[in-house]
Amino acid sequence: EAGVAQSPRYKIIEKRQSVAFWCNPISGHATLYWYQQILGQGPKLLIQFQNNGVVDDSQLPKDRFSAERLKGVDSTLKIQPAKLEDSAVYLCASSLDWNGRETQYFGPGTRLLVL
Amino acid sequence: SQQGEEDPQALSIQEGENATMNCSYKTSINNLQWYRQNSGRGLVHLILIRSNEREKHSGRLRVTLDTSKKSSSLLITASRAADTASYFCATGESAGNKLTFGGGTRVLVKP
Numbered sequence: 001e002a003g004v005a006q007s008p009r010y011k012i013i014e015k016r017q018s019v020a021f022w023c024n025p026i027s028g029h030a031t032l033y034w035y036q037q038i039l040g041q042g043p044k045l046l047i048q049f050q051n052n053g054v055v056d057d058s059q060l061p062k063d064r065f066s067a068e069r070l071k072g073v074d075s076t077l078k079i080q081p082a083k084l085e086d087s088a089v090y091l092c093a094s095s096l097d098w099n100g101r102e103t104q105y106f107g108p109g110t111r112l113l114v115l
Numbered sequence: 116s117q118q119g120e121e122d123p124q125a126l127s128i129q130e131g132e133n134a135t136m137n138c139s140y141k142t143s144i145n146n147l148q149w150y151r152q153n154s155g156r157g158l159v160h161l162i163l164i165r166s167n168e169r170e171k172h173s174g175r176l177r178v179t180l181d182t183s184k185k186s187s188s189l190l191i192t193a194s195r196a197a198d199t200a201s202y203f204c205a206t207g208e209s210a211g212n213k214l215t216f217g218g219g220t221r222v223l224v225k226p
Contacts, residue, residue: 031212
């Protein structure tokens with residue numbers, strides 16, 4: 001079974017530029033998550049999708065971050081404009097469902113450096 | 116904000132020794148999960164323990180949960196160099212499958 005795919009793996013941009021990350025979850029997984037992991041910290045949930053609807057985006061900085069999952073499969077996360085403090089690893093995860101008992105499977109992450 | 120806080124933040128042991136790390140949390144939970152993260156990689160799910168369970172085993176891993184103290188521990192027995200990684204606890208809510216991660220324990224197993 002293929003795992004969660006993410007691209008790019010690395011990205012370096014200057015502050016105020018925009019950037020987009022892509023995630024392809026495990027086939028058949030209805031729930032998709034984006035996490036931000038700052039160096040030395042645990043992952044923090046940014047947004048959670050159930051199919052193509054948003055379940056939780058309470059910690060997403062909506063003035064600069066946006067995410068979509070239009071067809072309920074792949075997802076993109078965008079930052080516009082980027083700030084220095086956005087330097088982090090962005091992890092995508094998926095699970096079969098969101099009933100509180102499902103294991104989340106993580107992708108390898110996209111490492112972002114904002115200069 | 117982070118729900119779980121791991122202790123210690125870092126741990127260095129010799130191969131063959133046991134490694135124990137603890138996680139404390141603040142609010143009621145549906146389950147508690149432990150993940151491993153190798154340097155530069157994604158997280159790998161290790162074990163899930165539900166709020167009505169007290170202990171769970173998986174291979175060389177043993178997890179305990181004490182809901183009265185709002186704490187959990189992860190024990191890795193007979194550690195190997197390949198166990199070198201960061202270990203995170205994450206608390207799960209009953210609705211929505213949302214996970215809140217702690218800051219992690221960095222484990223170094225020296226050969």
